[in-house]
Amino acid sequence: AQKVTQAQTEISVVEKEDVTLDCVYETRDTTYYLFWYKQPPSGELVFLIRRNSFDEQNEISGRYSWNFQKSTSSFNFTITASQVVDSAVYFCALSEDDKLIFGTGTRLQVFP
Amino acid sequence: DTEVTQTPKHLVMGMTNKKSLKCEQHMGHRAMYWYKQKAKKPPELMFVYSYEKLSINESVPSRFSPECPNSSLLNLHLHALQPEDSALYLCASSQDTRLVNTEAFFGQGTRLTVV
Numbered sequence: 581a582q583k584v585t586q587a588q589t590e591i592s593v594v595e596k597e598d599v600t601l602d603c604v605y606e607t608r609d610t611t612y613y614l615f616w617y618k619q620p621p622s623g624e625l626v627f628l629i630r631r632n633s634f635d636e637q638n639e640i641s642g643r644y645s646w647n648f649q650k651s652t653s654s655f656n657f658t659i660t661a662s663q664v665v666d667s668a669v670y671f672c673a674l675s676e677d678d679k680l681i682f683g684t685g686t687r688l689q690v691f692p
Numbered sequence: 693d694t695e696v697t698q699t700p701k702h703l704v705m706g707m708t709n710k711k712s713l714k715c716e717q718h719m720g721h722r723a724m725y726w727y728k729q730k731a732k733k734p735p736e737l738m739f740v741y742s743y744e745k746l747s748i749n750e751s752v753p754s755r756f757s758p759e760c761p762n763s764s765l766l767n768l769h770l771h772a773l774q775p776e777d778s779a780l781y782l783c784a785s786s787q788d789t790r791l792v793n794t795e796a797f798f799g800q801g802t803r804l805t806v807v
Contacts (some may be wrong), residue, residue: 625798682734
């Protein structure tokens, strides 16, 4: 069965620190997609990235970067020079046909 | 316009009430979803509509009744709910239902409290 594990329940950092959010997944599919979503206190899930299983290149978007390693079934997310506005719950998710299988989320608190 | 709009933002209802949640998108997406999210938990899929037809019902109790009047609108009709149904209800849409091909965009949700 598909499964996504985010072992870090909550992380607290001080502004400008770098922080990495871990995501480990299980799937028997050879073709799959991984996602990261951000959920600020307002409630909306904000799409951050979609990565397919054949593309193991790391991706960088501004202060955000993602490290996909198929060998360890991990898709980790790093925020460089964190800011207070980064405070949110971050969900990693795995596609299964028409469904998104979400991890339990990591609550990130960035203090000034 | 990359918005999914949900109304109302907050709703308090009694266990004998009938209410509806509304969701609208104008991105031309052909798949729409309802998710339920309890506090400190991940979203859980409830229903999927594909081309205005119900394609997935995740064994949701009949007190929740979805409706897709057209390709831009998705409703969730609520009747005889229980206090444990209190949650954030999120609507989402995507270009098609194959999430390997596209990402889903979510609304801000309706925070429902059943008293």
